[in-house]
Amino acid sequence: MAIGLISCILLVSPAMTSADVAQLRTGGELRGLGVDGAAPDDSRVTLTTPGGITVELHRDDVSEVKTRSPLLEEYETKARTIPDTGPAHWELSEWCRENRLKDERLRHLRRLVEFEPDHERARAALGHIRHDGEWLPRDEAMRRRGYVKHDGRYVTSQERDLMERAAAREERVQAWYPRVRLWAGWLFGGHSGRQLEAIENFERIDDPDAIPALRRFLSNSKSVPVRELYVATIVNIGGGAAVGPLVDQSLLDVNRRMRDLALDSITENQFPLAMTQYRRTLRSDKNIMVRRSGIGLGRVADQNAVPDLIASLITTHQYKVQVPDRSGTMSFSTAGSFGAGGASLPPDIDLMLRSGQLQNGVIVNDPAAAQNVRWKTVTINYNHKNPEILTALKKITGAEESFGYDERTWLAWWTAQKNGTF
Known part of the structure; x- marks a missing residue:
């Protein structure tokens, strides 16, 4: 007592x-x-x-x-003296929220909903969701709706399985990086035994998970034989995973022979995937990529690529050039060429632009007019005729006559061919 x-x-x-x-x-x-x-x-x-x-x-x-x-002492005093009613517990829970007493707040919110089961603010603070007329903890409500919690997010079980498989694959991919880095170093180590061992190791790779590491350490090597080894390794892996790397090498390699090697390494059963990638590259803002895509499509494409090829016979690309800052003296032709005071580009420069050899534009300085003249940078649109696209178009359609770069005539002819009215 x-x-x-x-x-x-x-x-x-x-x-x-x-x-x-x-x-x-x-x-x-x-x-x-x-x-x-x-x-x-x-x-x-x-x-x-x-x-x-x-x-x-x-x-x-x-x-x-x-x-x-002292704050908890104040809380204990309040908690022992308040009336056991819904409004009193709500008021004290709000005081706890303002004073960051999380566990104490939850205690009063739980007591509150015993008095007022549909108190929405209390339910929300407790993390409850109404499901089929019943208030449930968020995890349970989401589970009944078909969701599970994964890495702090609610996803479907199918999405969770996909993410788990992706995470597992990423672990396998990352495991290849140290091995490929080591073997790539042996290729340039100056020790023939190690070089031969590295080559043998690469030749034995048949795991698609190794492709990202192979790309990282071999695809951009300055050594052509190393890039040849890269292509051979990708071919040995085969399947759908090999298509992207081979297409990229056929588009991006600086060596024409290497580009041809990569393109010729694409097998017939890989053509549909390769065609999709080449068609996508037709929309590149770089004309050289458009033209190389035409070469690729000439090998791997079927008639499904014809509309895209017709639309790419002539493509427009932007270039930045410096011109004299003379108001009203610049003129631009429909083909994208320009002149100052009526003058045109030098013929060799104009030819190089039209053939896509000057991908980043040109700066033309006229020595006679350079003194006391300010220059400015302007953006011009240049229309390129793409002979590789035309060649691929003729090959795929089997056209006995060519309509040149006339897109409208090509499209009308192809539509007639498809409808059997030509």
Whole structure:
């Protein structure tokens, strides 16, 4: 009885701003200020009230002693004195939110919804969702809707499986990088034994997961034999995974023989995938890529590529050039050529532009007019006729006569061919 009375005094005293809390083995607790050195040994726990009353407890009766902050003491006082009603618990939960007492807030929100099950703000704060007229924890509600939690997001089980498979594949891909890096280093190590071992290692690769590492360390090598080894390794891997690397090499390699080797390495059963990539590259902003795509399509394409080829007979590309800053003196032809004061580009420069050899534009300086003339950079549109596209178009359609670069006539003729009216 005496302990219970003292407990009440300690719990409700308004003067107390912080306290040591003695958790009793019987399940209760006492709050007060600990007194250091009050007991000659550790056999007793001593607390003192704000009024100066000292309470000694036998250590065997106490399971734990801990200190609570002034804020928690204020909360404990409020929690023990509020009426057990929905509005009172909501008010205290809001006070807890403002004072960042998360666990304490949740305690009162749970009590609140026992009084008011459809209290939407409390339910939202608890993370509950209404599903089929029933309030459920978010995880359970999403599970019933067919979602699972993966990396902090709700996804379908199919999406989760795909992401897990993608993550597993990425681990396998990354595992190849140190091996390929090592073997690529051996190729240039100057030790013939290591070089031969590296070549043998590459020749044995048949895992598509190795392709990203092979691309990284071999595809852009300055050594043509190394790039040949890269193509041979990709061919040995085969399948759909090999198509992208071979198409890229046929488009991007600086060596014409290497581009042809990559293109010739694409097998007939890989043609549909390769055609898709070449057709996509027809929309490149670089004319040289458009023309190389025409070469590729001439080998791998079927008649499904004809409309795209017709639309790419002439493609427009932008170039930045420097011109004299003379208002009203610049003129641009429909083909994209330009002149200053009526003059045109030098014939050799114009030819190189039209053939796609000057991908980044040109700067033309007229020595006679250079003095005291300001120059400005302008963007021009240049229309390129693409002979490789025309060649591929004639090959695929089997046209006995050519309509040149006349897109409209080609399209009309092809439509008639498809409809059987030509």
